[in-house]
Every structure is written in structure tokens, then in C-alpha cells.
Amino acid sequence: MREIILAIETSCDETSVAVLAEGKQVLSSMVASQIDVHQAYGGVVPEIASRQHIEHISMVVQEALHSASVRREELTAIAVTHGPGLVGALLVGLCYAKGLSYALGIPLVPVHHLEAHIYANFLLPEPPSLPLCGLIVSGGHTDLIYMPRHGEFQLLGQTRDDAAGEAFDKIARVLLLPYPGGPHLEKLAAHGQANLNFPRAWLEPGSLDFSFSGLKSAVINYLHTKKQQGQSVVAADVAAGFQQAIIEVLVARAVAAAKRVGAVNLCLAGGVSANNALRQALRQAALEQKLHFFVPESQYCTDNAAMVAMSAHHRLQAGVVADLSLNAAAVLPMTNWVNDHLVHNVVDNGYNSGKKA
Numbered sequence: 001m002r003e004i005i006l007a008i009e010t011s012c013d014e015t016s017v018a019v020l021a022e023g024k025q026v027l028s029s030m031v032a033s034q035i036d037v038h039q040a041y042g043g044v045v046p047e048i049a050s051r052q053h054i055e056h057i058s059m060v061v062q063e064a065l066h067s068a069s070v071r072r073e074e075l076t077a078i079a080v081t082h083g084p085g086l087v088g089a090l091l092v093g094l095c096y097a098k099g100l101s102y103a104l105g106i107p108l109v110p111v112h113h114l115e116a117h118i119y120a121n122f123l124l125p126e127p128p129s130l131p132l133c134g135l136i137v138s139g140g141h142t143d144l145i146y147m148p149r150h151g152e153f154q155l156l157g158q159t160r161d162d163a164a165g166e167a168f169d170k171i172a173r174v175l176l177l178p179y180p181g182g183p184h185l186e187k188l189a190a191h192g193q194a195n196l197n198f199p200r201a202w203l204e205p206g207s208l209d210f211s212f213s214g215l216k217s218a219v220i221n222y223l224h225t226k227k228q229q230g231q232s233v234v235a236a237d238v239a240a241g242f243q244q245a246i247i248e249v250l251v252a253r254a255v256a257a258a259k260r261v262g263a264v265n266l267c268l269a270g271g272v273s274a275n276n277a278l279r280q281a282l283r284q285a286a287l288e289q290k291l292h293f294f295v296p297e298s299q300y301c302t303d304n305a306a307m308v309a310m311s312a313h314h315r316l317q318a319g320v321v322a323d324l325s326l327n328a329a330a331v332l333p334m335t336n337w338v339n340d341h342l343v344h345n346v347v348d349n350g351y352n353s354g355k356k357a
């Protein structure tokens with residue numbers, strides 16, 4: 001039977017549904033963005049996000065099926081992000097996915113949001129081989145991951161304070177740019193000179209961790225001081241200087257991590273990987289270090305369900321499915337599912353052992 005997975009992603013402010021065939025072909029990928037709604041508040045309001053997901057999810061599922069030309073009965077599994085993320089938002093997607101799985105009598109595949117970001121690289125026409133080293137840069141996380149094979153993840157480094165996307169959004173806000181700040185800051189930076197030397201936090205020798213709160217404070221202090229002195233600032237130069245500082249650390253750490261674990265494949269993932277300056281800088285550094293560089297197409301960098309479907313495809317191959325007690329988790333560590341099946345609430349409910357269709 002042809003494997004057709006319908007995946008649902010509602011961890012933050014995008015209601016996204018995708019249909020993936022045979023772990024290769026994205027038949028549809030729909031994203032209903034809530035940006036307009038949250039823009040008025042300058043950031044995501046969790047309760048509003050949940051209510052928006054409830055309003056949109058049925059329609060987005062219909063559209064994803066319609067656009068894929070797939071009937072519900074043809075689906076062979078339902079995948080869903082169950083963490084990390086906003087709990088109320090996750091629960092909307094999770095409950096919908098459980099309902100579909102139960103009604104259609106097909107497996108429910110639990111997916112970890114950050115793992116899915118890495119799996120966005122496997123949507124490329126020429127996906128990476130394993131082992132790989134992944135840099136995940138999103139709104140809530142900045143993680144360096146070593147992945148020797150499917151379902152096995154080792155955390156090599158992470159941020160000790162702000163995530164890269166969070167830093168982009170906060171600095172965009174003080175520069176009076178609209179939410180979400182990252183893409184707007186990138187556009188502004190393209191018109192500026194990176195000649196303001198904002199600090200880079202290299203931490204202790206050998207560390208693969210990150211810290212962006214000092215950089216954030218330095219930019220804010222610079223803007224305050226200039227204001228107090230009655231001097232004007234060139235916002236584009238501030239944006240360019242900030243972006244350069246963040247990219248320099250991300251690139252150096254990603255290359256060092258790949259070298260340390262001896263991985264020749266380096267993958268970039270997460271919303272900030274849509275940033276062209278970062279993509280170019282890491283591509284160049286990888287080339288110089290003889291590493292193979294991978295980055296998803298822009299539409300699969302920010303939150304989307306196609307990456308969730310791809311992750312689910314590999315989990316299904318390993319027989320990882322969940323029962324209807326699967327819960328949402330705001331904080332969810334990445335766990336290995338090949339060796340010890342430590343994934344939360346995952347049990348063999350009979351689907352993977354062939355007892356159910």
C-alpha cells in the first residue's frame with residue numbers, strides 16, 4: 001500500500017497541514033499564518049493563537065487534502081507535533097490528529113518540533129546522508145545536534161539565554177520594525193554597513209554553547225546612549241551590525257561542531273535559516289572546510305507540516321507510533337527513538353506490529 005501521511009503542525013502561530021507520499025513527494029503543504037492577528041500585540045498571544053488554530057484547522061485540513069487530490073480514506077498515517085511549543089496551540093493540532101487517527105483507524109505518529117526542523121533537510125531533492133551535524137535556529141531554540149542515524153540525536157550545544165530568533169525579534173522591536181521581526185530586520189540590514197562592532201559571546205574555550213543576551217543588551221544600550229546624546233542612529237547599520245555579530249558566532253560554532261564529531265554533512269534548520277545572509281555565510285564556511293552544506297527551501301525553514309510529515313515517515317519506518325493518551329508538552333527534550341524508544345507516551349498499539357490495518 002502506498003504510504004500517505006497527513007501531518008499537522010500547530011506549535012505556535014501557524015496552522016499547517018501537509019500530505020506526503022512515500023516519504024518523498026510533498027503532495028500539498030498549507031500554512032494559515034496568524035501574523036496579521038498577532039502583529040497588533042507585537043508578538044504571539046498564546047490564547048489567541050489557540051483560538052485561531054481552532055477556527056482554521058478544519059479548513060486547512062480540507063484544503064491540504066483537496067490540493068493533494070487525496071481522499072481521507074487513502075491516508076495511511078496521521079502525524080502531529082506534540083511539543084515543544086505553546087501547550088494550548090499544540091493541543092488543538094493534537095486533538096484533531098487523534099480524532100482523524102481514531103476515525104480512520106490509522107496510526108498516530110508523534111513528532112518532536114525541533115527534530116522536524118532538521119528533517120526539513122530531507123525534503124530536499126538531494127537530502128543529506130548520515131551522520132550529520134545540525135544547527136537549529138528558531139524563535140525558541142538554538143541547538144547544535146549530532147545525528148549519527150535516523151532517530152538518534154546528541155545535543156552538542158545550545159543557547160544559555162536567548163534563542164537566535166528571539167534576539168532577532170527583540171532587536172527588531174527596539175528598531176520599531178513589525179512582528180515577526182527577523183525577516184524585517186534582514187531586509188533593513190541589507191541596506192546597512194556592518195561597521196558597528198557589537199560583542200560576540202565566545203564563552204569558555206571549547207564550548208559549543210551560545211549566548212545572545214549580551215549582544216542584545218549592547219545594541220539596546222547603544223540606541224539609548226545615542227538617544228540621550230541627542231544623536232541620530234542609522235537603523236540599517238545597527239541591524240547589519242547586529243546580524244553580522246549573530247551570524248559570525250552561529251557559523252563558527254556550527255563548523256566547529258561538525259569538525260568535532262567528524263560529520264561531513266552540515267544542515268541548517270529552523271525559522272532563522274530563512275535568513276539569506278546566514279545561509280550564504282554558512283555555505284561559504286562549509287565550502288572552505290570541505291563540508292557538505294544543506295539548508296531547506298525557504299518555505300520549509302519556518303514552521304510547516306511538511307517537515308513534520310518527513311520526520312513521521314522515518315519514525316513510522318522504525319515502528320514509532322503513539323496511542324490516544326499522547327499529550328502535548330511545552331518543554332520536550334529530543335529523545336532517541338531507535339535505541340530505547342524513550343519518546344514520551346509512545347507505545348506499540350498494534351499498528352506497527354501489523355495487528356491493525
Ligand code: KG4
Nearest residue numbers: 138139140165182183271272274275302303
Ligand atoms: O522555526 P520558527 O518558524 O518558529 C519556531 O519554532 O520558533 O522560527 C521563527 C523565528 C522567529 O524568531 C523569526 O523572526 C525568525 O524565525 N525568522 C528569521 C527570518 N525568518 C524567520 N530571522 C532572521 N531572518 C529571517 N529571514
Ligand code: ZN
Nearest residue numbers: 138271302303
Ligand atoms: Zn519552529
